Amino acid sequence: MSPSKLRLKRTPAEQAEHDLRKARKIARKAAKHRRQHDEDEYDESDGHSHRKKRRRTSVGLSSNDIDDSDSEYGPQPASSHRAHKPDYDRIQAEIEEQRFRDKLWGALGDDERLDSVEASLNSYAHVPRRWRGGGMERMDDESDVDPRYMEDEEYAEWIRAGMWRKKHAAEHEEQVRKQAEHNARKAKERAIREETKRLERVEEEARRNRRRAREQMRAGEARELPCSPWPIYLAYPAGKNQPPSALRIDDFTTEAISSFLLPHHEEDYNSEASKKGRRERLREAMLRFHPDKFEGRVMARVRSDEREIVREAVGVVARTLNTLMAQGK
Known part of the structure; x- marks a missing residue:
């Protein structure tokens, strides 16, 4: 067959006919081989001449002789050609059976492949790259x-x-x-x-x-009224270990505050320098005891039940300081 000649695939009918011819050829070769083998064994046992004599004798026998021999010795075996004649129907049936089994095995293999594919799909969750996020679309x-x-x-x-x-x-x-x-x-x-x-x-x-x-x-x-730093002497204890005296609103008089902030024993009490010093003290005390500033700096440390009386005392001190500052002008 030339290399350029095409080889077409056989149809099922052509394949069956080809298999049948092949089976017949194999059967003929097997029968021929068995006949040759039987003849060789016969030649070795009886000799070539004796075999010819027996053949002539058997050929020369009549049908009566054959019937007698059959009745005496039983039915004679069939000739080798008829004994080894192939049964084409049986061979065809075997071929069909083998084909059917091959188809079954093929179907079983397809089922196994489908099962393995399903198992692989179930075991490996593949997400296409275009659906991945977070920079996973790169192939690094x-x-x-x-x-x-x-x-x-x-x-x-x-x-x-x-x-x-x-x-x-x-x-x-x-x-x-x-x-x-x-x-x-x-x-x-x-x-x-x-x-x-x-x-x-x-x-x-x-x-x-x-x-x-x-x-x-x-x-x-938390402080009470006596514990606050008031500008009067009664607000401070006489000794280190003594508690402060109990204060009242009536104790915050102009004389008490003036004697604490402006002592009279200074020399040159009426001089300009002394007056300037007194004004500075009064201004500093006013900044310290201004109601708004005192509320923000000290009132948070005062006990809640003492805050009203402390606010009243701060008001008294602020008014007294304003009076003293007005007198000093």
Whole structure:
């Protein structure tokens, strides 16, 4: 057959006819081989001449002789040609049976492949790259990609990327190194941010603790009227270990405040320098006992049940200072 000649596929009928011819040819060859083998054994046992004599004798026998021999010795065996004649129907049936079994095995193999494909699909959840987020569309990391589940474009890109990495090994190593440095830098920045947040939380907790401690201290150091720094002598104990005297609103007189802030034993009491000094003291006391400033600086430390009387005392002191400042002009 020439190389350019086409070989067409046989139809099922042609294939069956071809198999039948092949089976007949094999059967004929087997029968011929058995006949030759029987003849060789016969020649070795009785000799060629005796075989010819027996053949002539058997050929010369009449039908009566044959019937006698059959009745005496039983039915004679059939000739070798008839004994080894192939049974084409049986051969055809065997061929059909073998074909049927082959088809069954093929169907079983298809079922097994389908089962394996289903198991693979169930065990490997493939997400197409175009549906991935967070920068996963790049093909830098292919450790978790199975090419069996790639689409045509993805597979072609995967092959091209692999060939490029193989041909440009140095550039690929440089990219890998830069990517590793980038990842390390990102990890370091993330660690710094986390540490900063942790320190901020610690500092905020410390501020809350300090604020709570100050509030507790203020609550423990809440002042009463006698404990406030009033500009009168009665507000201060005579000795170190003595408690302050009990004060009343009536104790805040002009004479008591003037004697505390403006003592009369100074020399040159009526001089300009002395007057200027007194005005400075009165102005300083007015800044200290101004109702608004006193409310913001001291009132928070005063006990809640003493705040009204303290406010009244502050008002008395402020009015007295205004009077003294007006007299000194």
